Amino acid sequence: MKFVASVVSGVASLNKGLEDGRTQMVGLLLPSDFIGHPGRTRIEFDVVASSDVTLCCFDRAPFQQLLTEMPHISQRMIELAMDELDAARDWMLLLGRKTAGEKIATFIEMVVRRQHFQRRDGIKVDLTLPLSRGDIANYLGLTLETVSRQIGILKSEGILQFEDKRRFRVVDMERLQAATGDDDDGAVIF
Amino acid sequence: MKFVASVVSGVASLNKGLEDGRTQMVGLLLPSDFIGHPGRTRIEFDVVASSDVTLCCFDRAPFQQLLTEMPHISQRMIELAMDELDAARDWMLLLGRKTAGEKIATFIEMVVRRQHFQRRDGIKVDLTLPLSRGDIANYLGLTLETVSRQIGILKSEGILQFEDKRRFRVVDMERLQAATGDDDDGAVIF
DNA sequence: CGGAGCGTTGATTAACTTCAAGGGCTGTGG
């Protein structure tokens, strides 16, 4: 990694693998996310594009320079890392303890949160799954078949409505939330 | 959290929980590990002691001060955070994709690595599981019973030997490694 | 038309959990 970068458009992911080919996604990169870290020239996982991706790259050296000169940017980098750490830990809870249904609900809820944030113009638009079924499975530690079935359940329960395989709409946010299994301490999204 | 701290002795863990009481350990704190983070007065998980614990605490304010004055310490904090992030991601792979047997082997391997590091006097000593069966289960996203059974298997296969419930010795490091399921690129411990 | 990629659906199986019982150790109080 000779550069650090920010995702401008498209979707990519961070992946780790086992000997025999099993893989687990350990990070999802959506527009606005940051790739690479100061003080680390090497990363120990694969970065995989899930669609065409546009990056905004910075050469490592001048970026490093910037950090030493502007301590508050360094501060910001720490915060960014902390956020990632928090996210990673939430994901550990999901991977270790949630049921297939809860995993899917949590994933959808995250998609809603991130896409709703993008366009707060009040217009009720259809949302888009950023990943294929297989990729979602990889993210959630499930198989592609299980993902398909669980999404089917959310559909049949009337919580989600699908336009096509990727485009959907949340019919019942309340029940989606409930299905995540999360502690709902003040977790009001809208 | 009015302070940050370093673990001097004892074992503690970071835990996250779901509505209905299920919990997942998201971090293990052994001697030399660091608790708390600059720029975060609040943490969103529970810190639980698994034994008597001695901490070396620093008030947050002067510590924060230190960071702004000594940029290389700030640098060090970033690195620390990056290490944690790496560890968290390895754990995500474990939680999402490893079998019960692989999880246990990975855990034991980690214990060996950390305890071997402590005493490099060359004396072949018995190692100690830092956690109870229940806590291990919590760490690995398993049940206590499964942990017990899988440890039993490692014993019966002659890979481990137990002095009592906690104290053990690795008879066959090679096979323990193999049982973790990890890619074994240059992963020589001894 | 034929094939590739992606998703759905059904049947079967395997892994792990859950439920249940009991063993061994420790500390406490009669």
Add this chain to the structure above:
DNA sequence: CCACAGCCCTTGAAGTTAATCAACGCTCCG
């Protein structure tokens, strides 16, 4: 000293969840 409770661990049997195996549908594209 012994009885007993509590804790941790082990073991067995039954139950469930999600994985695996397999087939098929749809759409895009040459």
